[in-house]
Amino acid sequence: MSRRIAILGGTGPAGMGLALRWARAGEAVVIGSRSAERAQEAAAKIRERAGAGANIKGDTNAVACAASDLVVMTVPFEGQAAFLKELKASFQPNAILVDATVPLAASVGGRATRTLGVWQGSAAQQAAELVPKGVRVVAAFHNASAELMNGDEPVECDVLVCSDDPEATKVVVELAAKIPGIRGIDAGRLENARIIEEITALLIGLNIRHKGHSGIRITGLPANAYRPL
Numbered sequence: 001m002s003r004r005i006a007i008l009g010g011t012g013p014a015g016m017g018l019a020l021r022w023a024r025a026g027e028a029v030v031i032g033s034r035s036a037e038r039a040q041e042a043a044a045k046i047r048e049r050a051g052a053g054a055n056i057k058g059d060t061n062a063v064a065c066a067a068s069d070l071v072v073m074t075v076p077f078e079g080q081a082a083f084l085k086e087l088k089a090s091f092q093p094n095a096i097l098v099d100a101t102v103p104l105a106a107s108v109g110g111r112a113t114r115t116l117g118v119w120q121g122s123a124a125q126q127a128a129e130l131v132p133k134g135v136r137v138v139a140a141f142h143n144a145s146a147e148l149m150n151g152d153e154p155v156e157c158d159v160l161v162c163s164d165d166p167e168a169t170k171v172v173v174e175l176a177a178k179i180p181g182i183r184g185i186d187a188g189r190l191e192n193a194r195i196i197e198e199i200t201a202l203l204i205g206l207n208i209r210h211k212g213h214s215g216i217r218i219t220g221l222p223a224n225a226y227r228p229l
């Protein structure tokens with residue numbers, strides 16, 4: 001079945017990196033933005049780098065969301081709740097919403113090396129509370145460096161994927177594995193998003209301390225826990 005991945009808030013570094021990698025992998029992508037013009041400019045930049053054959057376009061977040069049953073959200077935590085409330089009517093029934101939001105304290109003027117407490121447990125669980133019934137929220141890509149994702153080299157890290165819907169988890173694990181160097185790993189229920197989101201704050205601290213672009217690798221699991229094998 002052909003599909004188009006919608007990346008909402010896709011004009012920032014996190015969304016652009018995912019769009020670039022998936023466009024290169026042959027996926028059809030639509031970048032979403034609050035401004036259709038900004039989204040189209042971002043899509044043109046990706047096309048320049050991924051090649052003229054890249055299947056990528058840009059539109060408003062609402063149009064992009066309505067056109068896809070596989071939606072990725074890369075907006076800052078401070079905008080996440082209002083954003084989802086505004087888009088509520090745009091989701092397809094049973095859509096998958098991939099949430100990469102990290103509730104960094106920087107959102108409220110604090111440090112990027114600390115996270116905020118979210119009443120629901122995590123940004124992803126907050127998202128799950130705000131989407132229409134039937135939309136399946138999957139937390140993923142929090143620990144992948146946008147800097148590396150926007151480069152040309154393989155991204156050497158694992159992407160932990162969690163949700164309360166095993167079928168949706170499987171789709172996103174496979175999607176992660178389309179990025180060279182990345183392995184997607186089923187990390188269990190959506191409540192684990194709290195831990196995965198917090199790892200990002202630690203990685204940012206490591207990046208500052210050691211001047212790098214850190215990621216994580218999980219070791220010791222049987223080969224079939226990793227995609228690709």
Ligand SMILES: NC(=O)c1ccc[n+]([C@@H]2O[C@H](COP(=O)([O-])OP(=O)(O)OC[C@H]3O[C@@H](n4cnc5c(N)ncnc54)[C@H](OP(=O)(O)O)[C@@H]3O)[C@@H](O)[C@H]2O)c1
Pocket residue numbers: 009010011012013014015032033034035038039073074075076077078079080083100101102103104141142143144145146147
């Ligand atoms: N950067 C990373 O390395 C990285 C890695 C993993 C996860 N993440 C997470 O991914 C998300 C995006 O990160 P980023 O660095 O790409 O962020 P960003 O550049 O600050 O924001 C991404 C896009 O979101 C839109 N946006 C900004 N404020 C908004 C608001 N209040 N309401 C609706 N849309 C808004 C903007 O697009 P328009 O103005 O075009 O609408 C912006 O280009 C964050 O939650 C972050 O924690 C980031």
